[in-house]
Amino acid sequence: MSKLTPEEVQRRRELTEKLQKGTLTPEEAQELIEILEKEKKIAEEERDFAALVAIFLLLALIAMYLNKKQ
Helix, strand or coil, rough: CCCCCCHHHHHHHHHHHHHCCCCCCCCHHHHHHHHHHHHHHHHHHCCCCHHHHHHHHHHHHHHHHHHCCC
């Protein structure tokens, strides 16, 4: 699998900042999840376990955020 595009990297940063600020919408959360899932596949292929841990933690934070918003 190819790396994230520069646009995907920038969008991930923007959405992560919104998550930290508590302003992420459910639609944006889904977009961030999709980017992270792609990044997770890349990390798995590269056997980058540190990246995998970070991605799993971020996915968990998104899940907690969405549960809190409901």
